[in-house]
Amino acid sequence: MSNTPRDPLRRKGRRCISLTRRKMLGGIAAAGATFVAAAPFIGKARAASPDLRLLMWQPYAIKETVQGFEQKFKSRFSPTFFDGNSEAFNKMKVGGTKDFDIVMGDGFWPRLYFRQGLTQSVDYSKIPNMSGVFPDFLPPKFPLLADESGANKVAAPNCWGGYGITVNNSRIPDEDIGSISLLLNEKYKGHISTNSRFEENIALMGILAATNLGTINGERPDGQPFNPYKLTDAELEETKKLLIQQKKLLLTRYQDYDALDRLMRGGAIWAAPEFSETYRHLTVLRKEGKLDFDVKHVLKPKEGGLGWVDTWMISSEADSERVELAHHWINELLQKDNYVRVVRSTGYGGTVDIRDLLTPDEVELYFQNRSAEASQLHMFDQPSSPEKWERIWSDVEAS
Numbered sequence: 068m069s070n071t072p073r074d075p076l077r078r079k080g081r082r083c084i085s086l087t088r089r090k091m092l093g094g095i096a097a098a099g100a101t102f103v104a105a106a107p108f109i110g111k112a113r114a115a116s117p118d119l120r121l122l123m124w125q126p127y128a129i130k131e132t133v134q135g136f137e138q139k140f141k142s143r144f145s146p147t148f149f150d151g152n153s154e155a156f157n158k159m160k161v162g163g164t165k166d167f168d169i170v171m172g173d174g175f176w177p178r179l180y181f182r183q184g185l186t187q188s189v190d191y192s193k194i195p196n197m198s199g200v201f202p203d204f205l206p207p208k209f210p211l212l213a214d215e216s217g218a219n220k221v222a223a224p225n226c227w228g229g230y231g232i233t234v235n236n237s238r239i240p241d242e243d244i245g246s247i248s249l250l251l252n253e254k255y256k257g258h259i260s261t262n263s264r265f266e267e268n269i270a271l272m273g274i275l276a277a278t279n280l281g282t283i284n285g286e287r288p289d290g291q292p293f294n295p296y297k298l299t300d301a302e303l304e305e306t307k308k309l310l311i312q313q314k315k316l317l318l319t320r321y322q323d324y325d326a327l328d329r330l331m332r333g334g335a336i337w338a339a340p341e342f343s344e345t346y347r348h349l350t351v352l353r354k355e356g357k358l359d360f361d362v363k364h365v366l367k368p369k370e371g372g373l374g375w376v377d378t379w380m381i382s383s384e385a386d387s388e389r390v391e392l393a394h395h396w397i398n399e400l401l402q403k404d405n406y407v408r409v410v411r412s413t414g415y416g417g418t419v420d421i422r423d424l425l426t427p428d429e430v431e432l433y434f435q436n437r438s439a440e441a442s443q444l445h446m447f448d449q450p451s452s453p454e455k456w457e458r459i460w461s462d463v464e465a466s
Contacts, residue, residue: 222378226415265460374444
């Protein structure tokens with residue numbers, strides 16, 4: 068939100084669309100504050116050795132945290148930024164294990180990295196601040212941070228979010244909120260929007276399709292639990308029908324969050340699935356008295372929802388000194404005072420329990436009381452058959 072759904076669009080992959088959950092509306096410095104952009108920080112070169120070489124998403128290179136890390140461990144923070152999971156994965160596949168000590172990923176990617184021998188186990192005993200992470204983001208409750216056997220921790224958590232439905236509550240009553248079927252409700256024709264990427268559209272509607280067919284809790288062809296990125300042909304066909312039905316109800320497919328903000332603020336759009344960014348922005352405006360309606364965000368519809376958890380992984384070829392340094396970096400970032408900075412500057416949900424350091428409004432805004440929902444979301448993954456998915460989307464667009 069693919070390559071995972073956070074990729075081609077969000078990280079400028081094969082589809083040249085400007086929507087990006089990394090296109091920050093910014094963080095909230097305090098309840099009622101406006102969103103401000105947080106610039107990435109790259110430390111100055113110094114003679115210290117070794118450098119910690121990171122392949123990472125840009126918003127997490129926060130100046131104060133980086134400076135504190137460099138001073139404390141007498142090492143240089145040396146980041147390389149990427150846009151999408153597939154971009155980072157390909158860099159690691161072609162020699163990046165020698166060039167980078169840490170790489171970031173989300174969803175099912177950490178398991179793929181580990182399975183391919185690109186990363187090594189993360190030793191949680193060397194990360195004391197893992198004690199502050201919500202149990203909902205740790206194995207076994209959140210199994211994707213371990214390999215399939217559960218024997219090896221393959222990543223440490225960072226921030227999280229979902230692809231939930233933001234709703235204008237003055238236009239849509241509570242009884243119509245809570246299901247993916249809201250996006251198919253004829254009563255709201257012309258006031259619904261979705262983003263322009265096929266992955267999120269197919270995956271989210273695929274959850275509803277499998278629910279309607281009664282297959283969501285049944286035995287799967289691969290013997291694994293239901294995964295909206297591994298839909299059967301029958302589920303894909305039902306998904307296509309639902310998306311064609313939905314298309315008649317849409318005002319537009321938004322291209323970026325500025326567009327969605329304008330559409331919702333102006334009252335043209337009453338419901339839209341999105342990565343919580345517009346929800347957070349509108350919530351702040353409402354508290355400032357700059358918006359005349361309340362918004363709700365359905366993070367987990369009753370049928371199920373989509374989500375992501377950003378993680379830190381350690382390269383398989385990092386030497387012992389850099390492995391130690393990598394554990395130090397993860398531990399420093401998860402330290403509560405540093406982590407407050409992360410959440411406020413990025414505007415993402417926090418996996419570390421920092422409720423005692425946030426205002427009540429911020430606790431709500433950053434989903435600090437909703438961690439249980441995260442572990443129940445279907446994490447972003449690669450479509451099992453990109454060709455089929457693209458064909459389905461072409462049929463929907465041509466309908």
